[in-house]
Amino acid sequence: MILLLLLLLSVTGCGKSVEQREPKLLLGFSQVGSESAWRIGNTRDIEEQAGYHGISLMLENANQKQENQIAAIRRFIAYKVDVIAFSPIVEEGWDNVLEEAREAGIPVILVDRDISTTKTGLTKCLIGADFYKEGVMAAEYLIRKADTLGLEHINIVEISGTLNSTPMRQRQAGFYDTIADDPRMTVLESIDGDFLKSRGAECMRYLLDKYGDSIDVVYSHNDEMTLGALPEIEKKGIAPGEDIIIISIDGGQEAIDVLKKGRINCVVECTPRLGWQLMETALKLKNGEAVDAVIHPEEQVFSDEQDVSLIAPRGY
Numbered sequence: 001m002i003l004l005l006l007l008l009l010s011v012t013g014c015g016k017s018v019e020q021r022e023p024k025l026l027l028g029f030s031q032v033g034s035e036s037a038w039r040i041g042n043t044r045d046i047e048e049q050a051g052y053h054g055i056s057l058m059l060e061n062a063n064q065k066q067e068n069q070i071a072a073i074r075r076f077i078a079y080k081v082d083v084i085a086f087s088p089i090v091e092e093g094w095d096n097v098l099e100e101a102r103e104a105g106i107p108v109i110l111v112d113r114d115i116s117t118t119k120t121g122l123t124k125c126l127i128g129a130d131f132y133k134e135g136v137m138a139a140e141y142l143i144r145k146a147d148t149l150g151l152e153h154i155n156i157v158e159i160s161g162t163l164n165s166t167p168m169r170q171r172q173a174g175f176y177d178t179i180a181d182d183p184r185m186t187v188l189e190s191i192d193g194d195f196l197k198s199r200g201a202e203c204m205r206y207l208l209d210k211y212g213d214s215i216d217v218v219y220s221h222n223d224e225m226t227l228g229a230l231p232e233i234e235k236k237g238i239a240p241g242e243d244i245i246i247i248s249i250d251g252g253q254e255a256i257d258v259l260k261k262g263r264i265n266c267v268v269e270c271t272p273r274l275g276w277q278l279m280e281t282a283l284k285l286k287n288g289e290a291v292d293a294v295i296h297p298e299e300q301v302f303s304d305e306q307d308v309s310l311i312a313p314r315g316y
């Protein structure tokens with residue numbers, strides 16, 4: 001009986017389950033690091049979506065170093081993965097390794113961040129937020145807030161993300177372009193906080209020491225740095241959200257909770273949920289289908305202009 005059962009399983013059930021478990025493709029993904037709740041949420045989403053799509057994922061964490069990402073891409077090439085995806089920590093310096101991927105015939109997807117190159121055709125597409133628009137939305141909020149409060153002169157300090165990364169460049173450009181024609185706005189200084197909470201605190205201490213209570217606005221390129229900066233402001237007896245307008249980007253749960261308490265005024269959403277689009281695009285490339293050159297998710301603004309108690313749980 002047992003032998004008969006085993007035979008039946010091998011002829012029917014087993015054959016089917018092997019077919020079901022066979023991964024549809026092998027995807028090599030090099031992640032920037034674990035610098036923020038956003039990044040951790042993004043990694044989790046990519047892992048979940050790979051599982052859901054039946055895609056085998058080789059995930060490598062570069063711990064914030066470009067050379068680790070380049071080495072990871074070379075390993076993916078040596079491993080002959082079907083598709084390579086990566087979130088470039090900075091925009092420059094990818095030409096050689098991407099030429100190697102092209103020579104090996106492996107398509108490359110950019111996730112979250114872009115590269116800067118004079119060469120064409122090194123990558124197939126970019127799946128990520130419209131960082132320029134995020135900067136515009138942050139500045140538009142500030143202009144509305146200044147109108148509401150009747151402010152005549154506004155001193156802004158900016159804590160920026162990793163120097164030469166796409167979100168740093170684009171969030172700055174979108175913000176600066178939007179306030180450019182508003183004579184009330186002055187950017188006192190922009191300082192690199194590297195998207196890290198500890199650096200956000202350090203930058204804020206420096207800015208407070210230098211500019212004291214002449215700071216009207218903190219524009220911070222991510223929640224992590226904002227959350228690092230807030231206690232430093234409070235240590236000086238200044239109330240963030242009241243004495244200083246605080247604008248952040250990402251929209252993670254912790255920042256939204258602080259927004260609900262009135263210590264942050266505005267959070268521009270940057271969704272980390274890029275996994276579904278990544279898997280769908282990787283499958284299309286494997287099947288030789290055309291893909292969109294740029295895919296931007298829809299994003300919104302959370303601020304003290306709305307009933308913040310209605311903001312749904314964020315999940316990252």
Ligand code: AHR
Pocket residue numbers: 035036037038039112113167195221222223224249250270
């Ligand atoms: O590239 C997206 C940015 O990187 C997010 O805003 C930030 O939190 C992350 O580290």
